[in-house]
Amino acid sequence: MESLRRIAVPVAAIAAFLAVWEALVRINGWPNYVMASPSDLPAAYAQFWELFLVGAWQTLWRTVAGLALAVVFGLLLGMIMGFSRVMRDALYPLLVGFNAIPKATLVPVLALLFIGQHDFNTVMMAFLISFFPIAVSVGIGLSTLEPEYRDILRSLGASRFTIFRKIALPKTLPEFFGALKVSVTLAFIGTNLVEIVSPHGRGLGALFLSGQTNSNYPLMFAVLIALAVLGIALYYAVVALERTFAGWAERQAT
Amino acid sequence: MDNLIEIRGVRHAYQTGAGPLPVLDGLDISVPKGEFCAVVGPSGCGKSTLTRLVAGLMKPDAGEVWLDGEKVTSPRKTVGMAFQNPVLLEWRSILDNVILPLEIVAPAMPRRDRVARAEALLEMVGLEGFEAKRPSELSGGMRQRASLCRAIVHKPDVLIMDEPFGALDNFTREDLWQTMRDLRAKEPFTAVLITHDLRESVFLGDQVVVLSGRPARTQHILNVDLPQDRTIDVLYTQKAADMLHTLRDQIKIAQGRAPEAA
Numbered sequence: 257m258e259s260l261r262r263i264a265v266p267v268a269a270i271a272a273f274l275a276v277w278e279a280l281v282r283i284n285g286w287p288n289y290v291m292a293s294p295s296d297l298p299a300a301y302a303q304f305w306e307l308f309l310v311g312a313w314q315t316l317w318r319t320v321a322g323l324a325l326a327v328v329f330g331l332l333l334g335m336i337m338g339f340s341r342v343m344r345d346a347l348y349p350l351l352v353g354f355n356a357i358p359k360a361t362l363v364p365v366l367a368l369l370f371i372g373q374h375d376f377n378t379v380m381m382a383f384l385i386s387f388f389p390i391a392v393s394v395g396i397g398l399s400t401l402e403p404e405y406r407d408i409l410r411s412l413g414a415s416r417f418t419i420f421r422k423i424a425l426p427k428t429l430p431e432f433f434g435a436l437k438v439s440v441t442l443a444f445i446g447t448n449l450v451e452i453v454s455p456h457g458r459g460l461g462a463l464f465l466s467g468q469t470n471s472n473y474p475l476m477f478a479v480l481i482a483l484a485v486l487g488i489a490l491y492y493a494v495v496a497l498e499r500t501f502a503g504w505a506e507r508q509a510t
Numbered sequence: 511m512d513n514l515i516e517i518r519g520v521r522h523a524y525q526t527g528a529g530p531l532p533v534l535d536g537l538d539i540s541v542p543k544g545e546f547c548a549v550v551g552p553s554g555c556g557k558s559t560l561t562r563l564v565a566g567l568m569k570p571d572a573g574e575v576w577l578d579g580e581k582v583t584s585p586r587k588t589v590g591m592a593f594q595n596p597v598l599l600e601w602r603s604i605l606d607n608v609i610l611p612l613e614i615v616a617p618a619m620p621r622r623d624r625v626a627r628a629e630a631l632l633e634m635v636g637l638e639g640f641e642a643k644r645p646s647e648l649s650g651g652m653r654q655r656a657s658l659c660r661a662i663v664h665k666p667d668v669l670i671m672d673e674p675f676g677a678l679d680n681f682t683r684e685d686l687w688q689t690m691r692d693l694r695a696k697e698p699f700t701a702v703l704i705t706h707d708l709r710e711s712v713f714l715g716d717q718v719v720v721l722s723g724r725p726a727r728t729q730h731i732l733n734v735d736l737p738q739d740r741t742i743d744v745l746y747t748q749k750a751a752d753m754l755h756t757l758r759d760q761i762k763i764a765q766g767r768a769p770e771a772a
């Protein structure tokens with residue numbers, strides 16, 4: 257019963273959203289080239305389904321690759337900042353400054369640095385845009401570890417690495433996954449940004465661009481919906497990982 | 511040397527932004543094997559610092575700490591620690607929390623033996639049936655019991671406790687005193703108990719060390735000559751009342767106030 261409700265409610269919400277969208281287009285009598293309606297979309301998917309599959313796959317793997325890089329690099333950076341005060345003081349302003357740069361400005365920079373390396377550039381952008389939350393949350397999680405937690409094992413002569421593995425790392429997992437949920441959406445945006453902005457791009461972003469050039473508005477909207485679906489799938493993949501590895505942090509509803 | 515714990519002329523200062531802050535200044539404590547040493551003193555006088563020195567987590571600026579005939583220079587596996595905050599790991603069950611020190615101290619010990627040891631201890635403190643629970647599912651007193659089990663699961667020579675019952679209500683606290691007394695009869699540790707509860711120090715201690723205000727030195731040592739198998743009733747005897755009175759006066763002196771005229 258409970259599981260039925262958990263599926264039925266979001267599905268109903270999406271159906272309601274589509275109905276309102278359809279109604280708006282019909283009531284206002286908007287033609288296709290102003291605003292496509294949900295009923296236009298199946299035709300677009302049917303016509304371009306191969307392009308959608310290829311594009312979705314390209315967007316997906318480059319996002320995941322960028323995110324994976326962000327996890328590795330963010331964890332490393334977070335550990336360095338979490339364990340060393342000096343490094344924290346040194347790196348923090350750099351990181352904040354870097355994060356403040358609008359990432360769209362990096363597209364031409366990357367494109368010039370690595371000419372023609374479209375896959376590489378896209379992965380790089382997904383990575384650059386998404387590592388910051390991970391680094392910061394892991395750094396803060398580690399540096400705010402209560403000394404007693406360390407002392408339970410340190411008083412037994414355990415090595416720093418053992419303390420990290422058995423206490424510090426698991427204890428920061430909830431913060432890490434909180435950051436990962438932000439990062440996964442950021443990485444996705446980074447990938448799409450490069451796909452849409454750069455000429456001869458790949459992925460769903462490039463499909464969107466070709467829809468625009470050919471004034472195929474139903475296609476453009478179909479891409480947007482596909483992007484939304486992919487984004488939801490990625491987000492809930494992270495949620496599933498969180499349940500598996502940090503499910504203990506969830507408070508029991510009492 | 512007969513004393514399992516020997517603290518001689520220990521001095522220590524913290525380096526702070528405003529210069530060195532002397533915390534311990536000439537501390538002497540001796541605890542014979544198997545005995546229970548309660549330490550009381552004004553707030554902020556350096557009691558927690560003392561526990562960190564005994565555990566080898568810090569080195570004193572001067573003086574020496576000896577455990578079982580060896581000079582302490584670094585942490586050692588023969589020490590167990592418990593704090594005011596039970597610091598249980600939320601991602602582990604109660605049983606696995608208790609087992610944790612064994613993973614460090616006895617990595618080769620089979621899981622079956624670890625579980626058996628932890629279960630035996632949990633039963634001793636009245637936590638049988640809670641092995642699979644998460645820490646957040648237990649009451650504060652139960653968590654502290656689990657924390658005590660974790661502190662002694664690896665059969666340490668020395669058990670160091672820093673106000674372990676400080677955050678508990680009075681009734682729970684008295685329950686835990688009795689649990690502590692029973693554990694002592696079955697487990698072979700020598701204990702240092704930091705506390706701010708004078709009744710606790712008399713009920714559990716074989717000796718009570720009063721520290722002076724910061725920087726702390728050993729101001730007074732009270733020998734608690736009460737029978738080993740004490741009940742809470744013992745605290746209501748004349749003998750205990752006299753001891754509590756002495757301790758109260760000593761604390762007043764430590765705080766820099768004159769004891770009230772009797």
Ligand SMILES: Nc1ncnc2c1ncn2[C@@H]1O[C@H](COP(=O)(O)OP(=O)(O)OP(=O)(O)O)[C@@H](O)[C@H]1O
Pocket residue numbers: 524525526531533552553554555556557558559560724
């Ligand atoms: N790491 C540190 N750096 C600088 N000063 C410290 C540090 N740890 C403790 N102190 C200071 O040293 C003094 C003694 O601290 P300690 O924690 O040992 O006292 P305590 O007797 O345990 O106090 P309480 O009764 O409140 O638990 C305090 O004034 C404290 O502010």
Ligand SMILES: [Mg+2]
Pocket residue numbers: 557558559672
């Ligand atoms: Mg203290």
